[in-house]
Amino acid sequence: MSASTQPIIRRPAVSALALICAAQFVLQLDFSIVNVALPTIQKELGFAAADLQWVVTGYALTFGSLLLLGGRAGDLLGRRRLLVLGLTLFALASLTCGLALSPLMLILSRFVQGAGAAFVSPSALSLLTTTNAEGAARNRALSIWQASTAAGASAGVIAGGVLTQYLGWRAIFLVNLPIIAVLLLLIPRVIPDDKRTGRERIDVLGAVLVTASAAALMYGLSSGQQQGFGSLGTVLALVAAVLLAVVFILVERTTTAPMMPFSYFSSSTHRAAVGAILFMGAVLAAYVYFTSLYMQRVLGESALLTGLSLIPSTATVILTSTFATRRLFDRLGVKRLLFIGLTLMGVGQVWLSFMTSGGSYIVNVLPGLLLTALGIALALPTASIGATTGVDRREQGLAGGLLTASQQIGSAVGLALLATLAAARTEQTGSLAAGYGFSYLVATGIVLIAMVLVATQLNHKACQSELARQHQESVQTRTDALLHKG
Structure with a gap:
């Protein structure tokens, strides 16, 4: 086996995958965990209404905008090194968030938290792709990765409600510390230090x-x-x-x-996959955000019950991504499964758009949540496979950065646009439910754009041929390794 094809991790891949996905789960958790705690934070720290949104957007701002830098730095400086640095920075910022005494201190800490996340996420994803050979092993790992991403975003709302109600808002940040401490202790034991891929300047x-x-x-x-x-x-x-x-x-x-070689986008599969992830990011952030608001402001539920109401969608994402997506992918391929997932997401958004002031969780919310979650569980891992297929190992950090940046920027941009449209609709009609419902209708349009992109840009035959070639190379690599050991 040559040095260029030998995986950098020889220890059990399951342990490495568990650590990598745990790190990603924490990052996504912190993107959404603050939503249900915002009213309490505003009251206790004295936030002005116009400044409160920076508690959410400050994190997304630095996370999304520094991801490409994080991906390239991981390729050139070492992925494990940057993973440890990012987690340390994230933990320190979580501590200052939990101890914040003023709005400015909390906002600045959220900026730093996002910067730490921008170093962690692409490094973790590139470690995942370089430690799992292209083919079934990597596809399975990416499915689990995306399950942890979606589960973290959904679980953030649940954890935010529970922690805020019983321990106070500071606990939503301090809860990160023991988790990251365990990760920092285990990473050197499970993930050996990887070599730099080159001496190029950043x-x-x-x-x-x-x-x-x-x-x-x-x-x-x-x-x-x-x-x-x-x-x-x-x-x-x-x-x-x-x-x-x-x-x-x-x-x-x-x-x-x-930092971003345009040769990556010469592949229509890469263009379609990254574009689809961008649009899905907007829908993923918005459906959790507006559902939380609808449950509390329209149906009058508590923050705790609002968080618990998202458990079915979280379970759907985790179970489908882990047990069903890979099997369906093997049968249907990238293009077909991605299109099916997007279709389910679109149907879910249409269902949610019919929410009313006199509605109920069982009728107006739950079916739409489950359809959207099922679509996300099928589409996100599949798009991730398309985005990383055929990428040189030296560019895996870049691909990871592009993938995660697309989702985060899509989340931030999409949520800002949909929130603006929802507010305008509410002002016109005097109904919060009408505003939220309109946002879901616009989200349906976003999903349709992604479907058109996949249908017109993603080359099914070329993509499947590349995956088949990679599978053959993976089998040959494992055979060579066994012969070498013998």
Whole structure:
């Protein structure tokens, strides 16, 4: 077996996968865990209404905008090293969040928390893909990874309700500390230090430009939600985002060591998969967010019961991703299964769009949640397989960064847009339920765009041929390893 094909982890893959998915679960947990605690945080720390949203968007801002830098840094500096650094930074920021004495201290801590997450997520995903050979092993690992991602986002609402009601809002941040402590103790025992993939310089200018562009876009959208999209600050931020993105593209096309090689997007499968993940991120964040608001503000349920009401959807994601997605993938392939998953998501959003002020959880919420969760469980792992198929091992960190960045930026941008539209609809009709229902209708349109992208861009035959080739190489690699041992 050559050095280029030998997995960097020789210890049991299950242990490594468990640690990697646990780290991802914590990151996604913290994206959604604050939602049900926001009213309590506002009251105790004295947040102004316009500033409260930064507790959520501050985390998403740095998480999404620094992911590409994290992916490239992991490739060049060492993935385990960056994983440990990111988890340490995340833990320290969680501590300062839990001890925050002012709104500014909490917001700044959330920024740092997001930065730590941006180093952890792509490093963890690239470790997963480089320690599982392309084919059945990697596909199964990616299914479990996406299950932990979706479960973390859904469980955040549940944990937020339980912890806030019984231990106070500070517990939603401090709960991270023992989990991360265990991870930091186990990582050196399970994941050996990986070698750097090269001595190339990190594209600092590209990292600054893409981070600034994403930050300006997210700020413009969140500002538009609060101040209106015609305000001077919002317009300037959105214009700056576009200009910075153009400069970034020009720089990446001319630099010798680009942070984001455009050759990755020469594959129509990669384009379709990353685009689908971007749009699915918007739906995933919005359906949890608006369901939580509907349960509390319209149906009058407590934060605890609201969190518990999401358990069926969380269980659906975990069970389907773990036990059904891989089997269906082997039968249907990337394109067909991804399209089916998106269809189920769309039907779920349509169901939720019919929520009314006099509705109920059983009739108006639960069926839509289950359909959406089932679609996510089928579509997200499948899109992840498409996004990482055929990527050189040296670029796995980049692919991981693109994949996770797409989902996080899609979540932030989609939620900001849908929240703005929901607020406008509520103002027109005087009904919160009408506003939330309209947001789900728009989310259906987002899913339809993803379906068109997959139908027109994803080459089913080429993708399946590549997967078959990778499977043959994986079998040959294992055979060579056995012969070498013999």
